[in-house]
Amino acid sequence: MPIASTRNLIIEKADALFYEGGFEATSFADIATAVGISRGNFYHHFKTKDDILDAVIVLRMERTRAMLDGWQAEGEGPRERILSFIHMLIANRAKIMAFGCPVGTLCSELAKLDHAAQKRATEILGLFRDWLAGQFHALGAGDQAEALALHLLAWSQGVAVMATAFRDEAFICSEVAGIERWMANATSLSHPV
Amino acid sequence: MPIASTRNLIIEKADALFYEGGFEATSFADIATAVGISRGNFYHHFKTKDDILDAVIVLRMERTRAMLDGWQAEGEGPRERILSFIHMLIANRAKIMAFGCPVGTLCSELAKLDHAAQKRATEILGLFRDWLAGQFHALGAGDQAEALALHLLAWSQGVAVMATAFRDEAFICSEVAGIERWMANATSLSHPV
């Protein structure tokens, strides 16, 4: 856990505000107010808004890596690890219904803004993809591992978008159940989708 | 086809700009420039930015309804109609890779902005859901029809998000092929997912 320096506080609050309100709609003033510092102080830590975005992406990458490493170290099998990933949809359902998936919505927004950081944001999705591919590989999926990983990522992204649009908690649960059924079906894993 | 009045031109351009740049990031000036009129003229047609958004949503609803009605009238069976829906992912892949799904990204953005129009935007997704549910019902899915419709909608939304993030055309194609396989499998249709 990093020290609670002003800089880290800014990144923390910016992370939440970018998630809950979007990058474009969140202003310097919003973040400064949330942190409780003056706008002038802000400039000492971050020269531009894009610099904050970069820092937020770095933070999210570190947290994602830490989360994946944590699941990896828990000692259970790849099937259980994949379920840990999927159950994020349940654990974070309230926030997902309100704001969507933090990574997916950021990638979408940055794509529309034609923002240089979009590539880096996508790398977070890449972390999930590679980690999931590793799990599927361990399950014996062979060269289908990455395709299965991408498919599962897309599935969860779709659930997040729909859950946000319809504010439908039951839908999240039924889709997660569907993924669990899909995971339990060994045949599906050698023949993707 | 509506007449090309200034008002309709504004809605048309706003529709494209909202899609390609996002609602929040698109300004009055952007739309006025795209249409080729002065900002003052603008106000005569739309009092607020939200009014334009409403008009854009109405336009998209009409176009969606027209598209669905068109597929309905083509005389083929429900299975072919559902495939028409899915093949939008292929037909619009260039735009989807650049800007995502017009409806999904709008719903996500409006959710973050806590915008009053989010509900209306979601109704466009509702049109697709109800139409798809009708097709699944015609396929004999019974009371599973709506669940299947939501699942397929989520699937396509997920593909759109991933395609945007990774700019991956091959992924779109392979997922569409997966959906076609899923559609061809009658067993899946009585046991969703």
Place this chain on the structure above:
DNA sequence: GAATTATTAGGACATTTGTCCTAGGGCGTC
């Protein structure tokens, strides 16, 4: 304790934002 650096507050700056007003031009109707 002095010197240097890091951090802070407050505000300036030009630009852009959404919104709104006014004045005039083009139009058809009496």
Place this chain on the structure above:
DNA sequence: GACGCCCTAGGACAAATGTCCTAATAATTC
């Protein structure tokens, strides 16, 4: 030809935006 009405241009307006400067304070180093 005069009237009224829709449409248009241009700009005014306060507020907010990202960016940047200066001066004062706090912390660290010697």
